[in-house]
Amino acid sequence: MSALEVSRLSKHFGGVAAVDDLSFTVEAGSIHAIIGPNGAGKTTLINLLSGIYAPSAGVITMMDETVTGFSPDRLARLGLSRTFQNIQVCMNMDAISNVMVGGQTRVDSGFFAGLLHLPHIRKADAALREEAAALMAYVGLSQYRTAQASQMPYGALKRLEIARALAAKPKILLLDEPAAGLNHSETDEIRKLIEHIAKAGVTVLLVEHDMKLVMQVSTRILVLDYGKKLAEGTPEVVRADPQVIAAYLGVAA
Amino acid sequence: MLSQFLQFLFAGLTVGATYALAALGYTLVYSASGMINFAQGEFIMLGAMTASALVAAGVPLLLALALAIAFTTLVGVTMAKFAVEPAKTTSMTSLIIITLGAGQVIRGAVQISLGKGNHALPGLSDERPLHILGAALVPQAIWIMGLALVIVLVLFWYFNATMHGKALVATSHNRLAAQLVGINTMGILTFSFALSAALGAIGGVLLAPITFTSYDAGTMLGLKGFVAAALGGLGSALGAVIGGLVLGIIEAMTAAYVSSAYKDAVAFILIILLFVVAPHGLFGAKSSHRV
Amino acid sequence: MTIAPRTLGLVLLAIGLAAFPLLSPNAFAYDLAVRVLINAVVVIGLNLLFGYTGQISLGHAGFIGLGTYASAVLTTHFNWPPLVALVAGAAGTGLLAFVIARPILTLKGHHLAMATLGMGIIIAIALNNEMHYTGGSDGMSVPAFTIGSWTLSGDRNWYALLSILLLAAVWTASNLVDSPAGRALQAIHGSEVAARIAGVDVAGVKVKVFVLSAIVASVMGSLEAHYLEFATPDTAGFVRSIILMTMVIVGGMASIPGSLVGAALLTLLPQVLSTFEDGETIVFGIILIVTMIFMPNGLVPTLSNRLTRLRS
Numbered sequence: 024m025s026a027l028e029v030s031r032l033s034k035h036f037g038g039v040a041a042v043d044d045l046s047f048t049v050e051a052g053s054i055h056a057i058i059g060p061n062g063a064g065k066t067t068l069i070n071l072l073s074g075i076y077a078p079s080a081g082v083i084t085m086m087d088e089t090v091t092g093f094s095p096d097r098l099a100r101l102g103l104s105r106t107f108q109n110i111q112v113c114m115n116m117d118a119i120s121n122v123m124v125g126g127q128t129r130v131d132s133g134f135f136a137g138l139l140h141l142p143h144i145r146k147a148d149a150a151l152r153e154e155a156a157a158l159m160a161y162v163g164l165s166q167y168r169t170a171q172a173s174q175m176p177y178g179a180l181k182r183l184e185i186a187r188a189l190a191a192k193p194k195i196l197l198l199d200e201p202a203a204g205l206n207h208s209e210t211d212e213i214r215k216l217i218e219h220i221a222k223a224g225v226t227v228l229l230v231e232h233d234m235k236l237v238m239q240v241s242t243r244i245l246v247l248d249y250g251k252k253l254a255e256g257t258p259e260v261v262r263a264d265p266q267v268i269a270a271y272l273g274v275a276a
Numbered sequence: 277m278l279s280q281f282l283q284f285l286f287a288g289l290t291v292g293a294t295y296a297l298a299a300l301g302y303t304l305v306y307s308a309s310g311m312i313n314f315a316q317g318e319f320i321m322l323g324a325m326t327a328s329a330l331v332a333a334g335v336p337l338l339l340a341l342a343l344a345i346a347f348t349t350l351v352g353v354t355m356a357k358f359a360v361e362p363a364k365t366t367s368m369t370s371l372i373i374i375t376l377g378a379g380q381v382i383r384g385a386v387q388i389s390l391g392k393g394n395h396a397l398p399g400l401s402d403e404r405p406l407h408i409l410g411a412a413l414v415p416q417a418i419w420i421m422g423l424a425l426v427i428v429l430v431l432f433w434y435f436n437a438t439m440h441g442k443a444l445v446a447t448s449h450n451r452l453a454a455q456l457v458g459i460n461t462m463g464i465l466t467f468s469f470a471l472s473a474a475l476g477a478i479g480g481v482l483l484a485p486i487t488f489t490s491y492d493a494g495t496m497l498g499l500k501g502f503v504a505a506a507l508g509g510l511g512s513a514l515g516a517v518i519g520g521l522v523l524g525i526i527e528a529m530t531a532a533y534v535s536s537a538y539k540d541a542v543a544f545i546l547i548i549l550l551f552v553v554a555p556h557g558l559f560g561a562k563s564s565h566r567v
Numbered sequence: 568m569t570i571a572p573r574t575l576g577l578v579l580l581a582i583g584l585a586a587f588p589l590l591s592p593n594a595f596a597y598d599l600a601v602r603v604l605i606n607a608v609v610v611i612g613l614n615l616l617f618g619y620t621g622q623i624s625l626g627h628a629g630f631i632g633l634g635t636y637a638s639a640v641l642t643t644h645f646n647w648p649p650l651v652a653l654v655a656g657a658a659g660t661g662l663l664a665f666v667i668a669r670p671i672l673t674l675k676g677h678h679l680a681m682a683t684l685g686m687g688i689i690i691a692i693a694l695n696n697e698m699h700y701t702g703g704s705d706g707m708s709v710p711a712f713t714i715g716s717w718t719l720s721g722d723r724n725w726y727a728l729l730s731i732l733l734l735a736a737v738w739t740a741s742n743l744v745d746s747p748a749g750r751a752l753q754a755i756h757g758s759e760v761a762a763r764i765a766g767v768d769v770a771g772v773k774v775k776v777f778v779l780s781a782i783v784a785s786v787m788g789s790l791e792a793h794y795l796e797f798a799t800p801d802t803a804g805f806v807r808s809i810i811l812m813t814m815v816i817v818g819g820m821a822s823i824p825g826s827l828v829g830a831a832l833l834t835l836l837p838q839v840l841s842t843f844e845d846g847e848t849i850v851f852g853i854i855l856i857v858t859m860i861f862m863p864n865g866l867v868p869t870l871s872n873r874l875t876r877l878r879s
Contacts, residue, residue: 073764074763075760075763094763095760095763095764096763096764096765096766096767096768096769099763099764099765099766100766104764104765105764107760107761111758111760111761111764112757112758112761113753113754113756113757113758113761113762114757115621115753115756115757115821116750116753116754116757120750120753121754121757123750124750124751124754124761124762124765124767125765127747127750127751127754127765127766127767128765128766130747131747132746132747132748132750132751132767133748134743134748134775134776134779136746136748137742137743137746137747137748137749138739138740138742138743138746139739139742140742140745140746144746144747147747148746148747151747172757187761187765188764191765191766311677312677312680312681314680359856359860362860363859363860363863365859365863367863368675368676368677369621369623369676369680370859370863372623372676372677372680373812373816373855373859374855374856374859374860376625376809376812376852376855377851377852377853377854377855377856377859378852378856379852380809380848380849380851380852380855381848381849381852381853381856382852383848383849383852384845384846384847384848384849384850384851384852385849387845387848387849388845388846388849392845495805499681499684499685499688502681503681503685506678506681537692537696538692538693538696540688540692541688541689541692541693543685544684544685544686544688544689545685545689547681547682547685548667548670548671548682548685548686551670551671551674551678551681551682552670552671552673552674
């Protein structure tokens with residue numbers, strides 16, 4: 024079964040096509056990487072898939088449901104979650120609350136219930152807090168359980184975003200450059216984490232510049248260039264593709 | 277009919293020209309720092325009140341005007357140095373609050389030192405109105421429009437032909453990059469406050485002979501100036517001027533043909549509609565947000 | 568079983584409110600206390616919108632004014648019972664807030680500031696101009712608050728009623744900010760895009776908190792009118808909006824205790840300055856600037872942070 028099916032997707036900004044007539048399929052349970060030179064349209068694509076941008080043309084199907092043009096919060100409720108290249112952690116909150124925000128769709132977030140602190144909220148919230156703590160441990164952030172987000176180092180914030188995304192219990196997880204700005208050992212930790220997540224049955228869509236990481240974890244790789252598909256296949260196939268080599272090394276094949 | 281319409285048009289253009297000057301003040305600070313100075317209206321009031329106090333104290337008119345503009349400029353610099361810079365913040369909300377606070381300080385200080393009454397200021401020339409096609413036009417209105425035009429031309433030259441002006445624009449686009457190429461961004465901020473304070477004061481001393489002035493006149497004028505700046509798309513000098521004139525005319529026509537009681541509300545209804553329909557103004561460039 | 572800090576805080580507040588009459592305060596002290604209580608409830612509502620959700624409102628006094636004049640006009644000119652007028656005012660204000668919230672709250676930064684400011688000024692202009700109903704800038708008198716044949720009068724009774732309302736406001740607001748809905752508010756403040764991705768209907772939540780804070784302001788405006796037995800357009804004015812804002816900022820953004828402290832400090836301050844009557848504006852301005860420079864988080868959060876750091 025395919026987790027995500029993208030058909031003839033385009034996004035224009037003014038006259039420029041950032042994503043141009045792109046089609047591909049992501050198999051459920053796979054780790055599907057999207058790579059390409061700067062400006063290839065990777066971030067635009069991930070913004071389209073997560074509903075931040077509405078496509079100019081094309082169809083997005085998520086687990087056999089057409090979701091083209093859906094808002095991010097609607098997609099979240101359908102099981103799609105993501106992290107951000109420029110981290111979007113809520114610095115006004117503590118770390119664990121950030122993770123709990125991820126579970127927002129699974130608790131009653133009504134105002135009335137909140138104002139009166141109805142018993143079912145208290146119970147659900149306590150459970151969510153425990154889950155969030157467990158997720159923080161899962162991504163290796165136990166030491167920050169009582170920390171404010173604003174006190175945490177960059178590498179930890181990247182993991183915190185992953186924990187928040189996982190708190191939504193997503194079926195599909197979009198990771199936008201999870202290793203950017205991390206050192207060698209931190210990147211290795213992230214790799215293990217991604218493999219764990221995929222093993223647990225979550226389909227992972229990975230946008231990443233670190234080629235070593237991509238080649239190590241990916242089931243399939245989609246290579247973008249100027250918003251179009253340049254190549255697609257297993258790491259071995261993509262690595263050997265002369266067009267990919269040319270695009271990356273900047274020489275004619 | 278025509279003479280009546282013309283009369284309203286003159287009134288609108290006159291007030292509109294001061295809105296334009298206030299709007300230019302906003303535009304300058306916005307261009308240099310990306311922030312809105314909520315004390316801009318108080319600069320207008322401060323200029324007018326200082327000038328009228330000096331004239332009342334026997335200082336010759338032109339000297340009084342020059343001193344009032346210089347003093348207001350100094351207050352602008354003080355505000356940048358002691359209220360905006362020390363906060364070291366880029367949070368839009370914090371900056372709004374700081375400039376609001378500074379505005380309150382200016383207003384309160386004038387209230388204490390010059391009282392709550394209305395103050396008058398003589399015009400720059402003979403006050404007998406001219407008659408054009410049956411409509412009366414006070415000479416001060418011509419001064420206002422003429423000087424507003426001169427200021428716009430000077431600013432246009434400054435932004436487009438001088439190194440300093442270009443540095444100011446560069447700073448607003450990318451503060452860090454501007455610092456890297458050696459622009460003193462803090463200096464630019466202070467300078468923009470000084471210039472916008474001076475512009476506000478000029479608007480104030482020009483308008484006061486027509487409308488009177490008092491310690492609380494700045495708030496409304498400042499808000500109207502902002503509406504004008506927003507109409508023209510924040511950051512566009514030409515837009516600010518057009519926005520000011522358009523707002524002045526719409527207000528005058530509303531007062532004449534709809535309801536004089538609600539003429540002050542027009543600007544705010546306009547601004548809310550504008551923000552909702554076209555948040556970048558009628559002439560402003562679109563900016564995109566990247567995540 | 569341990570007592571949660573906010574339950575403890577609520578109990579302490581209740582004790583404090585109950586203890587005040589035991590000090591046998593004079594009429595002047597009661598009057599000040601009532602004014603503090605009214606402002607405190609409004610500021611709690613505004614703090615939910617501004618402090619917690621991060622949506623600036625420079626026109627909040629406009630909502631107070633709508634409540635004030637709904638009560639004043641409906642009871643005086645149409646002989647409505649005060650309680651019905653109060654509810655009608657709150658409903659009308661809520662409806663207005665609901666209608667304008669969606670377009671206005673898509674705005675950010677200075678656009679939002681100016682739009683809310685404009686909204687407040689439009690309300691104030693309308694109250695000033697509808698002379699035949701409102702008496703214009705001279706204001707109008709308002710009858711006492713009656714329910715059936717019972718009349719609420721006397722400082723003590725007003726104090727008691729408003730104390731109960733404050734306790735209710737503190738209790739519900741603390742509940743809210745500690746619930747999933749409250750977390751959504753704070754997430755919107757922290758990162759709108761992150762909140763959306765986490766499944767928060769950002770626009771919808773903003774509308775709700777805006778309407779809630781507007782209704783709170785309207786109800787307190789109604790009560791204030793009956794307490795003072797007078798209504799003036801200044802209630803809705805720009806200056807009052809700025810003062811409310813100052814209370815939130817000085818007391819502490821995103822802090823319920825901060826709202827109380829801010830409201831109390833800035834309601835009492837003008838009394839302290841009474842010898843220096845015209846100095847109010849300038850002092851408020853200085854307080855705003857100094858707070859933003861030296862403790863941008865406000866009094867209560869800054870002090871409580873210091874305290875936790877001292878302990879550890």
